[in-house]
Amino acid sequence: MIIDIGFIGYFLLLLGLMNCLFLLTPKFVSGLNLSNNILLSASKLHFPILFISFICLIVTFVGEDYSLDYVSKNSNSNLPLIYKISAAWAGHEGSMLLWCVVSSFWMFLASKYSNDLPKSLRTNFLTIMGILNLGFLLFVVATSNPFARNLSVPIDGGDLNPLLQDFGLIVHPPMLYMGYVGLSVVFSFAVACCFEKEFKKEWAQWLRPWVLASWSFLTLGISLGSWWAYYELGWGGWWFWDPVENASFMPWLMSTALIHSVIASGEKGMFKSWTILLSIFTFSLSLLGTFLVRSGILISVHSFASDPSRGIFILLMLAMLIGGGLAAYTMNSKKFVDDNDVNIYSKEGFFLLNNILLVTATFTILLGTMYPLVLDILGLEKISVGVPYYNAVFIPLMIPLILLVGYVPMLLSRISKNKQILQLLIIFLVSLVLSLLFSINSILYIVGFFSAVWIIINIFFDLFLYTKNSVRLKSRMGMYFAHFGLAIFILGASVSENTKVEKELVLSLGETTTIGSFDYKLNKLEEEKSVNYDAVIASVLVSKNNSIVAEIKPEKRLYHSSESAMTEAGIFARLDRDLYVSLGNMIDDNKWSLRIYDKPFIRFIWIGTIFMIIGSILSIRYRKKTNE
Amino acid sequence: MNKNTFIFTVIFGLMCLFLFMGLYNDPKKIESPLIGKQFPKFKLNDLYLDITLDNTSFIKKKTIINVWASWCLECEREHSYLIGLSGNKEFDLVGINYKDQGDDARGWLGMRGNPYRIIISDQSGDLALDLGVYGVPETYIIDENQTILFKHIGPINNTIIENDMMPILVENK
Amino acid sequence: MKKITLFLFLLLSLNIYASDADSQYKELIEELRCMVCQNQNLAESEAPLAVDMKQKIREMLESGKSKNEIKQFLSDRYSSYILYEPPINKQNLILWIAPFIFIIILSFMLLRRYIK
Structure with missing residues (x-):
C-alpha cells in the first residue's frame, strides 16, 4: 500500500489545531490547575508539527500527486524539480500554510528565549502568540486547505505561473513572511505588557532584537521583491508604489520607527506607551497588508488570489486582533509612566522627530493606498494614486529625516555646540557643492545626491576624528552600517533614476544603434526548446569605441502549459552600471522591438539594503554581548 | 470611554466597514466620464459603401452603438445577441469597426450576419479614442440628441440587455 | 537657516531646467495609466491601446499641445483614473x-x- 502523504499532511494540520487549543488551556481553563509546562511545550511543539506538514506538501508536489487540487493547479510533470518544490508556496493555499509554519517558528523561538521574563508576562505573551497561531491555522483549514482533494484526478497538472518560475520569487515570500510574522512576536509582547500594566527597561531590551530581526527579514524580502521586479517584469523598474509593495513598505517604515523608539525605552525608560502603541500598529499593518493582497480588493500587478470568503475571514481576524490589541492598550495606556523626560536636543529627542516623520510617511502611504478604494465604494469618481503623488508627499517628509540622520554621529560624539555648527556647515557646503557638481539635471537629483553625500561624509568625519574609542565604536557600528546603507540606497536610486538612458526601438538582425556611450548590435537570434517552454534568445553585442564590452542575451519565452509569453531581460551588470536589454515583440522575421536601458549605479539600491541588514545584525549581536 | 478612545474606535470601525464593502466591490469597473455628454464629432468612411459618415448619419431614435473588430474573440460571444437586437423598430443599431482591415471585417460579418444598419470604419482608432474605448467589444446607447446614456465594457448578454439596456432603450415610450 | 539655503537653491535650479518635447513626452507617459493593464504606466506597457495612446500623445505634443492639455484631453475621455497624479x-x-x-x-x- 502506498502511504498517502497528502492525508498525513492534513492530519498534521488538524493536530496543529488541537495543539493550539491545548496550548491555550492553562490560561483559559480554570479550576484544573494545569501546569504552565503545557503552555511551554505546546508552543515549542507547534513548529515541528506544521513543518512536517509543510514537508508533506512539498513531497506531494515532488511526487506529482494530482489528486490534491492545489498540486494539480500549480504544478505539472514537466516542471523542473526546483520549481516543483517552490510551487508548494507559490499559490494562495500553500503560501498561507507557509505563513503558519513561519508563525509557529517564531513562537518556537519566543518560547525558547523567554526564560528570563517574569512568569505572568511570559504566560500572557505565549498565550497571545498561541491565539495568533490558532487564528492563522484556522484560516488555512477552513478556507484555504492545500490538502483538499480533487473530485476527479487529472492526468497532469496545470502550470505554475511562469512569473513565479524564478529564483527571486522562490525566496522572496519566505523572507517577507519571516518579517511580517516576526512582528507578531512584537505585537504579542506589547499586548502582554499592557496586561502587566508596565513596560520595564529590561523588557524593552528583550524586545529590541526581535524588532531588529523582523526588520532585517522585511528589508531582505522587500529588497528581493524589488530586485525580482527589476529583472523579471521587463521594463527595468524597481519600485512602482504599487498597492502590494505599499502593503509591505508600511510595516517596514513603522518598524523602522519602532527600532528607534524601543532603544529609548530600553536605555532610558522613555516613550513607553508610544513604543507599545507602535508595536501594535506595526503588526496591524502587516496584517492589513496581507488582507489587501490576499483578498484581491485592489488592482495590482501582483495580486494572485481573490475569494470573498477568505477576505471575510482575514478581515474578521484583523478586526479582532487589532481591535483586541488596541483595546488592551487604551485600557492600560495611562499606567505606563516614563522614567525620564526627553530633551529635544538629544538622541531621544531625535528619535521622537524620526518617529513623527516615519509615522506620517506610513500614514501617507496608507492614505494613498486606501483612498481610491474608499472613493470607489462611496460611488465617487475613481482615481489612481501613483508615483507623482508619492513623490510629492513622501520625499518632502524624507528630507528632514535625512538631515537628522546625517547629524546623528556628531550629536552622539558630544562635541561642543560652536564646533558643531561650524563643522556641520562645512559638511553641508561640501555636500552641496559636490551634488551641484555631479547632478545638474533636476532638483530631485540634487536633493537625492546631497542626501547621500551628507550622510556619508558625516559618518566618515566622525569615524576619523572622534570615534576612536573601541567600545564606543562597537556600540555604533550597527547604526553606522544601517545609515550608510540608507545613503548608498539613496545614491543608487537618485543617480540611476536621473541619469538613466532608456530607448525603445526596432532593430533588424545585424543592425547597430548607439545609446548613451555604448553601441548595441543585434547579432543573433536563436530558438531554444526547454522542458517547459520555448524561447527566442537574442544576442546583443555591446561595444564602446569599437571594442566589445559584453554580450547580452535577452529572452522571450513561451510557456507550454499556460501559453503565456514571458520576458527575461538580459542584464550586463557591473558595480557602476547595468546595461539592460529586453525583447519586446517580433515585428518581422528578423526584426524585433527592443528596450535598451543604461542604468548607472542601479546596483547601489540593493547593495544599500544589504548594508542596512548588516547594520541590523550587528546591532542584534552587540546587544547580546552586553547582556552576557 | 474618553474622547480620544471614542474617535479611534469610530475610525477603526469605519476602516473595517470600508474593507468589508471593498470585498464586494469590483475594482475593474470604471465609470465613463462621457455619460451625459454629446457623442463626439467624427467624419469616417462606411465599411461597405464609398461614402462618408458623420454625426448626421444617426437617425432620430435611441441608438445602440457597438464597437467591434474581426480580430476580437469576445465579439464572437456577443454577436448572436446583437443579431437578436437588430430587428427592433424602437431603436437603431450602429457598428464601429475598430482598427480592422476592411476585407477581414466584411468577411467576418459575411459569415455571421450583419446586425448593424450602418458601420463606421474606424481604422485609425481616433473615434474610439474620443469615446474612451479601451477594449473591444464595447456597447453604448445614445438618445435622439446624441447624448451618451450608457456604456458597457465587454461582451453583452441577455442579463445585461434585459436589466441594463432595455430600460434605457424603451423608457418614456 | 540650512533649510532656507537649500530652499533657495531649489528655487534657483527650478528655472534652469526647462523641459523639451522629448522629456515632456517621457514624463507624460510615466504619469499616465495603461487602462487595460494591471497597474502599469504607459511607458512600461506594450498593450495595443497603450501603444496607440503613446502615438496620440506624441502627435498632440508635436502639434503644440501642453502637458496639461493632453492630460485634460485624456481624462475627459477615460476619467481621471488614467492620471497617476490625482487632480x-x-x-x-x-x-x-x-x-x-x-x-x-x-x-x-x-x-x-x-x-x-
Whole structure:
C-alpha cells in the first residue's frame, strides 16, 4: 500500500489545531490547575508539527500527486524539480500554510528565549502568540486547505505561473513572511505588557532584537521583491508604489520607527506607551497588508488570489486582533509612566522627530493606498494614486529625516555646540557643492545626491576624528552600517533614476544603434526548446569605441502549459552600471522591438539594503554581548 | 470611554466597514466620464459603401452603438445577441469597426450576419479614442440628441440587455 | 537657516531646467495609466491601446499641445483614473491635505507629551 502523504499532511494540520487549543488551556481553563509546562511545550511543539506538514506538501508536489487540487493547479510533470518544490508556496493555499509554519517558528523561538521574563508576562505573551497561531491555522483549514482533494484526478497538472518560475520569487515570500510574522512576536509582547500594566527597561531590551530581526527579514524580502521586479517584469523598474509593495513598505517604515523608539525605552525608560502603541500598529499593518493582497480588493500587478470568503475571514481576524490589541492598550495606556523626560536636543529627542516623520510617511502611504478604494465604494469618481503623488508627499517628509540622520554621529560624539555648527556647515557646503557638481539635471537629483553625500561624509568625519574609542565604536557600528546603507540606497536610486538612458526601438538582425556611450548590435537570434517552454534568445553585442564590452542575451519565452509569453531581460551588470536589454515583440522575421536601458549605479539600491541588514545584525549581536 | 478612545474606535470601525464593502466591490469597473455628454464629432468612411459618415448619419431614435473588430474573440460571444437586437423598430443599431482591415471585417460579418444598419470604419482608432474605448467589444446607447446614456465594457448578454439596456432603450415610450 | 539655503537653491535650479518635447513626452507617459493593464504606466506597457495612446500623445505634443492639455484631453475621455497624479479637486482634497494635518496633530501630541 502506498502511504498517502497528502492525508498525513492534513492530519498534521488538524493536530496543529488541537495543539493550539491545548496550548491555550492553562490560561483559559480554570479550576484544573494545569501546569504552565503545557503552555511551554505546546508552543515549542507547534513548529515541528506544521513543518512536517509543510514537508508533506512539498513531497506531494515532488511526487506529482494530482489528486490534491492545489498540486494539480500549480504544478505539472514537466516542471523542473526546483520549481516543483517552490510551487508548494507559490499559490494562495500553500503560501498561507507557509505563513503558519513561519508563525509557529517564531513562537518556537519566543518560547525558547523567554526564560528570563517574569512568569505572568511570559504566560500572557505565549498565550497571545498561541491565539495568533490558532487564528492563522484556522484560516488555512477552513478556507484555504492545500490538502483538499480533487473530485476527479487529472492526468497532469496545470502550470505554475511562469512569473513565479524564478529564483527571486522562490525566496522572496519566505523572507517577507519571516518579517511580517516576526512582528507578531512584537505585537504579542506589547499586548502582554499592557496586561502587566508596565513596560520595564529590561523588557524593552528583550524586545529590541526581535524588532531588529523582523526588520532585517522585511528589508531582505522587500529588497528581493524589488530586485525580482527589476529583472523579471521587463521594463527595468524597481519600485512602482504599487498597492502590494505599499502593503509591505508600511510595516517596514513603522518598524523602522519602532527600532528607534524601543532603544529609548530600553536605555532610558522613555516613550513607553508610544513604543507599545507602535508595536501594535506595526503588526496591524502587516496584517492589513496581507488582507489587501490576499483578498484581491485592489488592482495590482501582483495580486494572485481573490475569494470573498477568505477576505471575510482575514478581515474578521484583523478586526479582532487589532481591535483586541488596541483595546488592551487604551485600557492600560495611562499606567505606563516614563522614567525620564526627553530633551529635544538629544538622541531621544531625535528619535521622537524620526518617529513623527516615519509615522506620517506610513500614514501617507496608507492614505494613498486606501483612498481610491474608499472613493470607489462611496460611488465617487475613481482615481489612481501613483508615483507623482508619492513623490510629492513622501520625499518632502524624507528630507528632514535625512538631515537628522546625517547629524546623528556628531550629536552622539558630544562635541561642543560652536564646533558643531561650524563643522556641520562645512559638511553641508561640501555636500552641496559636490551634488551641484555631479547632478545638474533636476532638483530631485540634487536633493537625492546631497542626501547621500551628507550622510556619508558625516559618518566618515566622525569615524576619523572622534570615534576612536573601541567600545564606543562597537556600540555604533550597527547604526553606522544601517545609515550608510540608507545613503548608498539613496545614491543608487537618485543617480540611476536621473541619469538613466532608456530607448525603445526596432532593430533588424545585424543592425547597430548607439545609446548613451555604448553601441548595441543585434547579432543573433536563436530558438531554444526547454522542458517547459520555448524561447527566442537574442544576442546583443555591446561595444564602446569599437571594442566589445559584453554580450547580452535577452529572452522571450513561451510557456507550454499556460501559453503565456514571458520576458527575461538580459542584464550586463557591473558595480557602476547595468546595461539592460529586453525583447519586446517580433515585428518581422528578423526584426524585433527592443528596450535598451543604461542604468548607472542601479546596483547601489540593493547593495544599500544589504548594508542596512548588516547594520541590523550587528546591532542584534552587540546587544547580546552586553547582556552576557 | 474618553474622547480620544471614542474617535479611534469610530475610525477603526469605519476602516473595517470600508474593507468589508471593498470585498464586494469590483475594482475593474470604471465609470465613463462621457455619460451625459454629446457623442463626439467624427467624419469616417462606411465599411461597405464609398461614402462618408458623420454625426448626421444617426437617425432620430435611441441608438445602440457597438464597437467591434474581426480580430476580437469576445465579439464572437456577443454577436448572436446583437443579431437578436437588430430587428427592433424602437431603436437603431450602429457598428464601429475598430482598427480592422476592411476585407477581414466584411468577411467576418459575411459569415455571421450583419446586425448593424450602418458601420463606421474606424481604422485609425481616433473615434474610439474620443469615446474612451479601451477594449473591444464595447456597447453604448445614445438618445435622439446624441447624448451618451450608457456604456458597457465587454461582451453583452441577455442579463445585461434585459436589466441594463432595455430600460434605457424603451423608457418614456 | 540650512533649510532656507537649500530652499533657495531649489528655487534657483527650478528655472534652469526647462523641459523639451522629448522629456515632456517621457514624463507624460510615466504619469499616465495603461487602462487595460494591471497597474502599469504607459511607458512600461506594450498593450495595443497603450501603444496607440503613446502615438496620440506624441502627435498632440508635436502639434503644440501642453502637458496639461493632453492630460485634460485624456481624462475627459477615460476619467481621471488614467492620471497617476490625482487632480486636486473637492473630491481629492483629503488625499492632498491629510498628510499635513496628520503631521501637525502627531507632532503636537508627541512633543507636548514628551518634551518638557
